[in-house]
Amino acid sequence: MSSENPVSSEHVDSVQAKRxxxxxxxxxxxxxxxxxxxxxxxxxxxxxxxxxEIVNFDTKGDKILNIALPKIGDKGLFTxxxxxxxxxxxxxxxxxxxxxxxxxVLPDNLIISGVPEREDPSDSLVIAKRWVxxxxxxxxxxxxSIIGTSSLRRISQLKEKYPKLKFxxxxxxxxxxxxxxxxxxxxDAIILATAGLKRMKYDDRISHILPPETCLHAVSQGALGVxxxxxxFEVIRMLNRLNDEETLLRCIAERTFLAKLEGGxxxxxxxxxxxxxxxxxxxxxxxxxxxTKRIQDRFEINFNDKSNACPIMPAVSDQSxxxxxxxxxxxxxxxxxxxxxxxxxxxxKVENSDQIxxxxxxxxxxxxxxxxxxNKMVKAELCGLHLAxxxxxxxxxxxxxxxKLIVHGSF
Numbered sequence: 304m305s306s307e308n309p310v311s312s313e314h315v316d317s318v319q320a321k322r323x324x325x326x327x328x329x330x331x332x333x334x335x336x337x338x339x340x341x342x343x344x345x346x347x348x349x350x351x352x353x354x355x356e357i358v359n360f361d362t363k364g365d366k367i368l369n370i371a372l373p374k375i376g377d378k379g380l381f382t383x384x385x386x387x388x389x390x391x392x393x394x395x396x397x398x399x400x401x402x403x404x405x406x407x408v409l410p411d412n413l414i415i416s417g418v419p420e421r422e423d424p425s426d427s428l429v430i431a432k433r434w435v436x437x438x439x440x441x442x443x444x445x446x447x448s449i450i451g452t453s454s455l456r457r458i459s460q461l462k463e464k465y466p467k468l469k470f471x472x473x474x475x476x477x478x479x480x481x482x483x484x485x486x487x488x489x490x491d492a493i494i495l496a497t498a499g500l501k502r503m504k505y506d507d508r509i510s511h512i513l514p515p516e517t518c519l520h521a522v523s524q525g526a527l528g529v530x531x532x533x534x535x536f537e538v539i540r541m542l543n544r545l546n547d548e549e550t551l552l553r554c555i556a557e558r559t560f561l562a563k564l565e566g567g568x569x570x571x572x573x574x575x576x577x578x579x580x581x582x583x584x585x586x587x588x589x590x591x592x593x594x595t596k597r598i599q600d601r602f603e604i605n606f607n608d609k610s611n612a613c614p615i616m617p618a619v620s621d622q623s624x625x626x627x628x629x630x631x632x633x634x635x636x637x638x639x640x641x642x643x644x645x646x647x648x649x650x651x652k653v654e655n656s657d658q659i660x661x662x663x664x665x666x667x668x669x670x671x672x673x674x675x676x677x678n679k680m681v682k683a684e685l686c687g688l689h690l691a692x693x694x695x696x697x698x699x700x701x702x703x704x705x706x707k708l709i710v711h712g713s714f
Contacts, residue, residue: 417529417542462594519573559687
């Protein structure tokens, strides 16, 4: 993790020294507030001469609780209201769960410049209090026991391994879900992100952490993403000091993989990643909705390898030029400076995730860092691209389109 040594305001750019108070955007949920308080605390430790304030917002995803997430639509579901405030200078940066951040779209003038060390990205089984003495894992539940989760990814994988169980959608914050299970007895157990349980101090309710062979986790699960204006280099430099290199590289690979597949919460897609020696390894899979089919593979790339040494580079190089910045007149707009600073830009789809957005600053699926070795970030992105291409060659894009047709009626 980055050093926590305090930085005096005299070491910050003179423009930054004029701004000593910073507003942090956050959702209102208890988990979001815990995460934002953590970032606030980190920033206060690193910049004791500055003050930081959390400003709360309700998002569309927080207000609609009676519809499954995939049916609502996943572009900015938990982020748009916060990003609008950031773009209109009402706040200085925003704390998100990185898994809520779209991989293909972002408002023109925004970037993710803070990604601190990741919490455990796995999923956990939480068993209802009435069963905790007799059941320890999903294997212990009788046929037709009801397991709650909000994720198609979890349902698809668990249906495959536990066809005798019933999996149903559950929405609401952590406390609401616990109440539906324990008090209302609507569920015998629920599946939740381990990171959220730990951050909310519900570690004692974790009955079993699901291993990757049982349930691959969501892209960027367990990681935080701190979003800022891309032309606010003072804040970008400040937030970059939060960054954990391993977390950033793994999330670049995972997000690039998801973006290349054009997935999202509409499609059951799971991943598992790690850094070992001098390589990054990414495993990923696409599942059908009934848990009867999976397309899965893995890819490893060494940070010291030359790009042209990658075995499937020819298969992807014609679709993604890593050094090309699209022309501003293209229907798929690049992230160039906008002259309409006070107007909220439209959210745009980006095909090449490492376009140059400022001199000396590149982004990788909208993740940017001024200090980490750029070669490593390129290799992490290549890892995600290559794995996505391998799955596409096995028919993953066709399966994803079939799922979107079922979930949304179109794709």
